[in-house]
Amino acid sequence: MMSRRDPSPLMRTTTGFLFVGFICLAFADIAVTTGDPWKEFSLLLEGLVTPDFYKTDSLALSLAYTMAFALLGVALANVIGFGLALIFHSRIVRVGCAFVRAIHELFWALIFLQLFGLSPLTGVLAITIPYAGIIAKVYAEILEEADRRPLAAVPVGTGRASTFLFVRLPDAWAHFRTYSMYRLECGLRSSAVLGFIGLPTLGFHLETAFKEGLYSEVSALLILFYLVIATMRVWMKKPLLPFYLIGAVAILPWSIAFSWAHITRFFTEDIIPHPIRAGGENMMTALGDWVSMLLYEQIWPGTIATVQLTMIALVVTGFLTLVFFPLISPLMLGRAARTGGHVFLVVVRSTPEYILAFVLLNLWGPSMLPAIVALSLHNAAIIGHLVGRFTETIQLRLDAVKGMNRYFYEVVPRIYRPMLALLFYRWEIIMRETAILGILGIATLGFYVDSAFADLRFDRALFLILITALLNICVDAISRTVRAKLRLQTSLEER
Amino acid sequence: MTLKAIIVAVAVAAMTALSAGQASAAEKFVFTAIPDQDESALRKRFDKVAKYLSTTLKRDVAYVPVKSYAAAVTAFRNNQVQLAWFGGLSGVRARKLVKGSTAIAQGKADPFFETYFIANVSTGLTLSKDFPKAIAGKTFTFGSKGSTSGRLMPEFHIRKAFGKVPQQVFSRVGFSGNHSRTVALVQSGAYEVGATNFKVWKKGLANGTIDPKKVRVIWKTPGYPDYNWSIRGDVDKAFGAGFAKKVQSALLSMNDPDLLKSFPRASFIPAQNSDYAPIEATAREVGLID
Numbered sequence: 001m002m003s004r005r006d007p008s009p010l011m012r013t014t015t016g017f018l019f020v021g022f023i024c025l026a027f028a029d030i031a032v033t034t035g036d037p038w039k040e041f042s043l044l045l046e047g048l049v050t051p052d053f054y055k056t057d058s059l060a061l062s063l064a065y066t067m068a069f070a071l072l073g074v075a076l077a078n079v080i081g082f083g084l085a086l087i088f089h090s091r092i093v094r095v096g097c098a099f100v101r102a103i104h105e106l107f108w109a110l111i112f113l114q115l116f117g118l119s120p121l122t123g124v125l126a127i128t129i130p131y132a133g134i135i136a137k138v139y140a141e142i143l144e145e146a147d148r149r150p151l152a153a154v155p156v157g158t159g160r161a162s163t164f165l166f167v168r169l170p171d172a173w174a175h176f177r178t179y180s181m182y183r184l185e186c187g188l189r190s191s192a193v194l195g196f197i198g199l200p201t202l203g204f205h206l207e208t209a210f211k212e213g214l215y216s217e218v219s220a221l222l223i224l225f226y227l228v229i230a231t232m233r234v235w236m237k238k239p240l241l242p243f244y245l246i247g248a249v250a251i252l253p254w255s256i257a258f259s260w261a262h263i264t265r266f267f268t269e270d271i272i273p274h275p276i277r278a279g280g281e282n283m284m285t286a287l288g289d290w291v292s293m294l295l296y297e298q299i300w301p302g303t304i305a306t307v308q309l310t311m312i313a314l315v316v317t318g319f320l321t322l323v324f325f326p327l328i329s330p331l332m333l334g335r336a337a338r339t340g341g342h343v344f345l346v347v348v349r350s351t352p353e354y355i356l357a358f359v360l361l362n363l364w365g366p367s368m369l370p371a372i373v374a375l376s377l378h379n380a381a382i383i384g385h386l387v388g389r390f391t392e393t394i395q396l397r398l399d400a401v402k403g404m405n406r407y408f409y410e411v412v413p414r415i416y417r418p419m420l421a422l423l424f425y426r427w428e429i430i431m432r433e434t435a436i437l438g439i440l441g442i443a444t445l446g447f448y449v450d451s452a453f454a455d456l457r458f459d460r461a462l463f464l465i466l467i468t469a470l471l472n473i474c475v476d477a478i479s480r481t482v483r484a485k486l487r488l489q490t491s492l493e494e495r
Numbered sequence: 496m497t498l499k500a501i502i503v504a505v506a507v508a509a510m511t512a513l514s515a516g517q518a519s520a521a522e523k524f525v526f527t528a529i530p531d532q533d534e535s536a537l538r539k540r541f542d543k544v545a546k547y548l549s550t551t552l553k554r555d556v557a558y559v560p561v562k563s564y565a566a567a568v569t570a571f572r573n574n575q576v577q578l579a580w581f582g583g584l585s586g587v588r589a590r591k592l593v594k595g596s597t598a599i600a601q602g603k604a605d606p607f608f609e610t611y612f613i614a615n616v617s618t619g620l621t622l623s624k625d626f627p628k629a630i631a632g633k634t635f636t637f638g639s640k641g642s643t644s645g646r647l648m649p650e651f652h653i654r655k656a657f658g659k660v661p662q663q664v665f666s667r668v669g670f671s672g673n674h675s676r677t678v679a680l681v682q683s684g685a686y687e688v689g690a691t692n693f694k695v696w697k698k699g700l701a702n703g704t705i706d707p708k709k710v711r712v713i714w715k716t717p718g719y720p721d722y723n724w725s726i727r728g729d730v731d732k733a734f735g736a737g738f739a740k741k742v743q744s745a746l747l748s749m750n751d752p753d754l755l756k757s758f759p760r761a762s763f764i765p766a767q768n769s770d771y772a773p774i775e776a777t778a779r780e781v782g783l784i785d
């Protein structure tokens with residue numbers, strides 16, 4: 001018989017989230033609406049094994065642009081983020097960073113498209129700005145958690161600058177380097193995805209090829225993309241970095257004109273709510289109507305769908321992680337099988353969830369199902385990888401049980417806390433991505449943002465983006481509270 | 496040491512960028528077109544047109560592809576393109592944003608353009624003279640959010656027939672992105688009903704991409720003005736007096752069937768801004784323009 005003692009806070013939280021997830025799922029639209037999804041899927045598979053590298057116009061150039069945007073964006077973000085990390089104790093800096101990173105790079109790009117058009121500045125800044133916010137936070141945490149023992153050995157009277165440069169920085173530097181490599185990988189993904197809204201990167205051709213069912217072309221584009229990411233550690237060498245950066249600047253088409261007038265116009269006209277621009281006697285009433293129309297018709301349904309999708313994806317990610325991590329865990333599988341597991345997880349996590357969702361939407365039609373699967377697969381592959389690596393540090397007794405008993409009674413209980421920590425850490429990331437999937441036609445907040453941009457109503461677009469950012473900041477705060485309460489910690493390597 | 500190298504690199508890079516920006520500001524006449532169908536073929540379609548305009552106007556003309564209707568309008572507004580092949584609605588939006596810009600040409604078919612409502616045969620719906628009210632409760636896809644024939648006009652007729660917004664009429668409403676995709680989605684059954692541009696429909700029937708055993712037309716809207724070539728008002732200042740006129744006559748005298756096929760239009764005829772007043776009024780009524 002089960003004992004009737006109170007469940008632990010960990011279990012209570014788990015049950016709570018499962019409950020919310022299932023309630024959300026009960027109300028979700030998860031129908032497969034395509035007539036013959038398997039036929040399209042077999043066409044896709046056929047295309048994937050018959051890549052055609054000669055179909056795409058200027059393929060090499062779009063690959064070069066993809067890398068150039070990522071390199072410049074991430075390099076600039078590193079410089080700015082580092083600077084901000086040094087003054088991260090200032091409240092304004094902290095809030096500012098939280099705000100800029102709460103807005104997805106695709107939204108930033110949609111905004112910059114209005115300011116700079118298709119100029120490379122749009123792509124570079126769309127990556128730089130949110131990434132600087134993320135990097136500042138992570139670098140500040142790294143500095144904070146760095147080994148403090150060397151500080152004790154510093155002679156009295158040493159200047160602050162020297163202390164920082166020779167005592168605190170060296171320890172943190174290795175972490176910075178590892179983290180910037182990870183950011184560069186993210187940057188490559190972001191850069192590719194920016195093509196979906198018109199920048200000349202791989203995503204530009206990928207979107208068209210997918211839409212028209214040219215799967216051999218899709219295959220070629222994806223293979224190139226994976227190759228660039230998989231070989232990153234080979235080509236990304238420190239002494240080569242300056243050459244890459246100069247190369248990146250040299251190939252981007254900076255000639256596209258941009259004018260200050262456009263920028264001024266954006267801030268002084270475009271984003272001012274229409275009723276205020278129109279003016280007149282009834283301005284305040286009109287403004288009230290405008291806000292309440294947005295609130296009832298777009299923000300409310302959009303927020304519901306965003307939260308709903310986020311919660312379902314979070315729970316499904318948890319389940320999938322439990323399936324994925326054994327694939328690379330030495331506690332569960334032999335060496336040969338683990339190699340297969342590693343390849344599988346690398347491919348799934350290197351595919352941007354936006355692209356994954358796009359593929360599944362084409363196969364299954366526009367319900368929440370493709371979004372749930374895409375978000376969960378991508379995030380579970382990331383968390384599964386980290387949890388799998390974590391199990392390498394676990395020592396089991398020599399006579400420990402095997403098979404399912406080992407999984408349920410020895411391994412899962414040991415990885416459960418770190419897994420939850422990672423899940424809650426990615427909660428906000430999942431939500432940011434959920435909003436953006438609206439661009440693909442799922443009715444989250446991103447759908448309304450995209451509609452506003454399509455109607456050239458930048459006032460509405462910006463208002464909606466602000467709401468999206470606030471929602472993200474809220475989730476981030478809740479996640480931090482939950483993690484603090486349950487004493488869940490992620491280590492630096494896992495961010 | 497490395498930090499210094501990076502700083503130097505960034506500085507050099509920035510200088511190169513600035514000088515490159517100034518050097519190549521030379522006047523090139525650039526145009527774009529809304530990505531309304533077969534997006535993979537856009538470059539093939541319009542590079543030919545760029546070549547034709549280059550020879551006729553005796554100056555460098557380039558085509559830039561864009562991903563969305565809104566991007567075409569923005570490029571026109573920011574003077575990154577000076578000429579554009581717009582739809583009715585995108586043209587109205589663009590000309591409202593650029594003072595002095597004008598519609599200078601339209602396809603021969605454009606003053607009487609039509610939207611076809613199409614349905615998968617599984618619905619059992621067939622061609623009718625009156626608006627097919629039986630589409631209520633089905634799944635429905637528009638084309639691009641900013642399309643005239645794929646969004647504005649069908650939405651207008653749906654609202655008129657039912658007195659409700661499409662989201663309340665249908666069980667699911669989607670935006671396919673472009674006209675050829677609308678046809679493909681309805682043909683595959685992903686959506687039961689859709690609205691598409693009649694030119695794209697006829698082209699698909701002619702070249703065999705549409706299977707009449709799977710999808711058919713169930714209603715044709717009354718005619719309305721649609722596509723147009725619009726040009727910025729400041730081109731005469733930038734490219735020499737009478738330049739807009741020259742562009743117009745180049746477009747009107749385009750008679751190579753291979754070029755015209757890419758639109759697809761039989762020929763181009765003159766157009767003026769007032770031709771599109773009905774579109775603006777409809778867009779206002781549907782709430783797509785403030």
